[in-house]
Amino acid sequence: xxxxxxxxxxxxxxxxxxxxxxxxxxxxxxxxxxxxxxxxxxxxxxxxxxxxxxxxxxxxxxxxxxxxxxxxxxxxxxxxxxxxxxxxxxxxxxxxxxxxxxxxxxxxxxxxxxxxxxxxxxxxxxxxxxxxxxxxxxxxxxxxxxxxxxxxxxxx
Amino acid sequence: xxxxxxxxxxxxxxxxxxxxxxxxxxxxxxxxxxxxxxxxxxxxxxxxxxxxxxxxxxxxxxxxxxxxxxxxxxxxxxxxxxxxxxxxxxxxxxxxxxxxxxxxxxxxxxxxxxxxxxxxxxxxxxxxxxxxxxxxxxxxxxxxxxxxxxxxxxxx
Numbered sequence: 001x002x003x004x005x006x007x008x009x010x011x012x013x014x015x016x017x018x019x020x021x022x023x024x025x026x027x028x029x030x031x032x033x034x035x036x037x038x039x040x041x042x043x044x045x046x047x048x049x050x051x052x053x054x055x056x057x058x059x060x061x062x063x064x065x066x067x068x069x070x071x072x073x074x075x076x077x078x079x080x081x082x083x084x085x086x087x088x089x090x091x092x093x094x095x096x097x098x099x100x101x102x103x104x105x106x107x108x109x110x111x112x113x114x115x116x117x118x119x120x121x122x123x124x125x126x127x128x129x130x131x132x133x134x135x136x137x138x139x140x141x142x143x144x145x146x147x148x149x150x151x152x153x154x155x156x
Numbered sequence: 157x158x159x160x161x162x163x164x165x166x167x168x169x170x171x172x173x174x175x176x177x178x179x180x181x182x183x184x185x186x187x188x189x190x191x192x193x194x195x196x197x198x199x200x201x202x203x204x205x206x207x208x209x210x211x212x213x214x215x216x217x218x219x220x221x222x223x224x225x226x227x228x229x230x231x232x233x234x235x236x237x238x239x240x241x242x243x244x245x246x247x248x249x250x251x252x253x254x255x256x257x258x259x260x261x262x263x264x265x266x267x268x269x270x271x272x273x274x275x276x277x278x279x280x281x282x283x284x285x286x287x288x289x290x291x292x293x294x295x296x297x298x299x300x301x302x303x304x305x306x307x308x309x310x311x312x
């Protein structure tokens with residue numbers, strides 16, 4: 001793979017990747033600055049690890065607990081029509097989850113945000129969502145701090 | 157949301173969504189028929205549920221165990237350059253995870269498979285991957301049957 005795959009050239013080793021809403025030793029939750037998608041969150045593993053199956057089970061569990069807390073916070077604060085979750089990493093092979101609030105009138109719906117743009121979203125709807133973003137950090141914190149880990153991950 | 161959001165109109169309620177490689181009461185792992193992406197797997201929750209945060213913690217844990225088993229099986233059998241994981245569901249809001257083996261020379265790399273097509277992949281490489289697909293089912297079964305659940309999901 002290219003040099004981008006090495007920690008020295010990795011943007012998620014160098015930078016937080018967004019405004020940090022939650023940080024703990026193993027991971028961080030950041031708010032991405034995307035004018036089409038206010039509330040777009042990323043959950044980033046702090047260490048430079050390539051694939052989910054490279055993590056130990058307990059680490060995977062905590063990582064996914066943070067992803068699902070981010071999803072739950074988005075639903076509480078922004079009430080999206082759908083939440084999209086994705087771990088891709090083709091360009092930046094450092095584990096990070098995209099947690100994206102989607103609306104029927106957004107720029108790409110019903111396509112993935114990486115697909116063809118469908119329309120310009122309604123500025124009033126974007127402004128309304130943007131006005132609520134300050135609630136996201138406290139919502140994530142309430143879900144992740146102290147409370148029982150929201151992801152037990154037991155058997156069949 | 158449109159009628160597609162209702163179980164009566166849902167293609168994942170009506171059909172398996174691919175060739176079933178593993179089935180258990182709560183979920184199934186299917187092989188998608190995609191000529192650009194031999195080995196493209198989907199892990200489908202059997203019940204019509206919209207979001208991961210609508211599931212109970214134990215169910216989420218088992219679901220993700222199956223997703224990570226699918227990823228691990230792909231790595232064992234096909235040795236992709238990267239694995240992409242995504243739960244989108246904008247068109248079919250019935251929980252399903254895409255588990256996609258990616259290669260530097262594939263049709264969209266380094267873009268997501270929903271992004272602009274980059275090239276026609278090498279037919280010989282596709283044929284070589286296709287020839288290995290019969291190993292995927294047994295690999296997934298070995299990871300999910302009886303063995304300790306590969307996803308403990310405990311604490312921080």
